[in-house]
Each structure stands twice: as C-alpha cells, then as structure tokens.
Amino acid sequence: MSALLSVHGVDVRISGRKILDGVSFEIGPGELTGLIGSNGAGKTTLFRVVLGLQALSAGSVRIDGRPRSRRGAAVGYVPQKFLLDPDLPMRARDLVDLGLDGHRLGIAWPSRKRRARVEEMLDAVDALRFAEARVGSLSGGEQQRVLIAHALVGQPRLLLLDEPLANLDISRGEEVVSLLARIAREQSIAVLISAHEINPLLPVMDRVIYMADGRAASGRTDEVVRADVLSRLYGHHVDVLNVHGRVLVVAGAGSESDLAGHEAVLPGPGHEHGAALEVGLDGVLGAAGEQPPRPEGKAPR
Numbered sequence: 001m002s003a004l005l006s007v008h009g010v011d012v013r014i015s016g017r018k019i020l021d022g023v024s025f026e027i028g029p030g031e032l033t034g035l036i037g038s039n040g041a042g043k044t045t046l047f048r049v050v051l052g053l054q055a056l057s058a059g060s061v062r063i064d065g066r067p068r069s070r071r072g073a074a075v076g077y078v079p080q081k082f083l084l085d086p087d088l089p090m091r092a093r094d095l096v097d098l099g100l101d102g103h104r105l106g107i108a109w110p111s112r113k114r115r116a117r118v119e120e121m122l123d124a125v126d127a128l129r130f131a132e133a134r135v136g137s138l139s140g141g142e143q144q145r146v147l148i149a150h151a152l153v154g155q156p157r158l159l160l161l162d163e164p165l166a167n168l169d170i171s172r173g174e175e176v177v178s179l180l181a182r183i184a185r186e187q188s189i190a191v192l193i194s195a196h197e198i199n200p201l202l203p204v205m206d207r208v209i210y211m212a213d214g215r216a217a218s219g220r221t222d223e224v225v226r227a228d229v230l231s232r233l234y235g236h237h238v239d240v241l242n243v244h245g246r247v248l249v250v251a252g253a254g255s256e257s258d259l260a261g262h263e264a265v266l267p268g269p270g271h272e273h274g275a276a277l278e279v280g281l282d283g284v285l286g287a288a289g290e291q292p293p294r295p296e297g298k299a300p301r
C-alpha cells in the first residue's frame with residue numbers, strides 16, 4: 001500500500017499537557033478507516049493535526065508523500081460541530097457550490113462545468129431532492145449529506161469526518177456510513193471517520209485507529225479490537241466481547257473501573273449504555289477473542 005496519509009510519531013502538547021502521544025498510522029486510497037475513542041481521547045486534535053491547524057511537538061505528517069503544509073486541495077473536512085441557522089438565505093446547492101471556491105482559489109470554473117459538478121455531488125449523496133431547500137431548514141441527516149457533498153466537490157484525495165454520526169439516529173447513521181464506504185471505493189479516496197462507538201462502523205471499516213488518552217493503536221479491525229491490544233492502550237485490563245455481531249469493550253475483571261458508563265464501555269447502536277450488564281457477563285465471556293465479522297470480499301491486507 002502506498003500511503004495517502006502517513007502520520008508518524010506525533011506528539012501534541014497544549015499548555016504543557018500531552019494531548020497526543022506517539023500517534024502513528026497510515027491509510028491508503030479507497031480505504032475507510034474508523035477513528036474510535038471516547039470524548040477527550042484526542043480525535044478532533046488528530047484531525048486538526050492532519051489539516052495543519054495544530055502544531056506538532058514531535059513527529060511528522062505526510063499527505064500523498066508531501067509535508068502537510070502543502071495539503072491544498074487534497075483534503076476535504078466535515079467538522080464535528082456545525083450549526084446552520086434556519087434563516088440563512090442559502091440553498092443546499094449553494095453550500096455545495098462554495099466548496100469549489102474554498103479549494104480552488106483564483107481558478108474560475110466555467111459555469112456550466114461548475115453546475116454539472118455540483119449536481120453530480122448532490123446526486124452522489126442523494127441530496128438532489130432537497131437541493132433547492134434552505135440548508136438550515138433541513139434535518140440533521142440531510143445537512144450532514146450536504147456538508148459531505150461540500151467537502152467532496154473539490155475532489156479531495158482524503159476526506160475527514162469528525163463524528164458525523166453523533167447527531168443521527170441509527171438508520172440515518174447506517175445510510176451515511178454506507179454512502180461514505182461507497183464513495184471511498186468508487187472515487188478511490190481515503191476516508192477517515194471519527195466516532196465514539198465502534199459498532200456502526202464495523203460493517204464498512206477496512207482499518208481502525210483506536211484512541212485512548214492521546215495514544216493510538218491502528219491496524220485491521222481484527223488486529224486492534226482485541227483484549228490484549230486494547231488493555232495495553234487503556235493501561236488497564238479490558239475485555240472485548242462479541243455479542244450478536246456487536247463488539248463491546250468493557251473494563252475487565254480485577255479492574256477498579258466502574259463498568260456501566262465507563263469510558264471503556266463502547267455502547268452499540270441504540271445507545272444502550274452498560275449493555276454488557278444486560279446480557280449477563282457469564283453468558284458472553286466465552287465469546288471474547290472472537291473476531292468481528294468481516295464484510296464479504298475484503299481480503300486481509
């Protein structure tokens with residue numbers, strides 16, 4: 001794999017506090033990578049690093065083999081927090097169109113070509129239906145799709161999405177995730193999606209970067225989502241349980257941590273916090289160590 005994004009030994013310190021600690025990983029074109037970690041793990045900071053918005057204390061970031069300062073049009077970004085005022089006089093179509101200027105300052109697009117490109121992107125995210133609506137009046141899921149089109153229209157090679165599922169219900173989340181997986185494949189771009197729950201991404205993820213406390217473990221899902229790897233990452237014992245095709249990461253026996261609501265518990269779809277308690281630990285411990293299912297046709301790299 002020739003890496004499209006290569007992050008090597010990155011440390012970030014803010015006011016003397018280590019926010020990222022020796023983070024290294026690579027991702028390649030056409031791959032969808034999940035960046036998983038609870039609140040405060042360092043996911044947004046890592047995105048800011050890749051975007052060149054955050055200074056490094058150590059390490060390096062290369063995009064397509066070049067230092068990140070030269071990123072230019074190569075990176076599309078959908079930030080974690082966006083708030084579009086319902087009265088903002090801007091149609092969904094206009095917002096997507098703006099994405100062309102952001103990436104191509106100084107280069108005028110002929111208007112016919114420009115319209116066609118915007119149309120193509122609206123279609124790719126299935127947003128043609130509400131293309132003429134005010135963006136602020138759209139639902140969270142619809143706004144999300146328009147913002148993805150906005151990020152894609154400049155033809156980035158790398159697309160970063162910070163917690164795109166946080167404000168969506170489960171079925172909308174599944175739609176967005178499978179849309180992104182398709183875009184990654186068809187347009188051969190690398191997609192990096194952060195989330196605090198691993199389960200919605202399991203069916204589509206090629207690779208995972210798991211973060212805890214500024215540190216990261218990365219690789220194929222079956223290489224990373226394992227009790228030994230995650231225990232090392234968290235610095236205390238955790239168990240990885242497979243329950244009906246879902247993965248639960250729970251603080252293990254002998255750990256002082258509280259099970260329910262603890263950062264090591266990754267709730268699955270439906271936000272059932274502490275679901276591991278509901279299913280009864282005795283019944284599922286035998287499943288620990290099983291690998292999460294791999295989508296059909298994805299050979300291990």
Ligand SMILES: Nc1ncnc2c1ncn2[C@@H]1O[C@H](COP(=O)(O)OP(=O)(O)O)[C@@H](O)[C@H]1O
Pocket residue numbers: 014015019037038039040041042043044045046
């Ligand atoms: N500008 C900043 N100043 C001080 N602390 C920060 C700043 N940005 C992030 N942090 C801290 O860094 C840690 C990681 O934050 P963040 O990257 O936002 O995590 P995540 O996106 O995974 O929730 C948190 O403890 C946060 O408080």
Ligand SMILES: [Mg+2]
Pocket residue numbers: 043044045080162
């Ligand atoms: Mg964040």
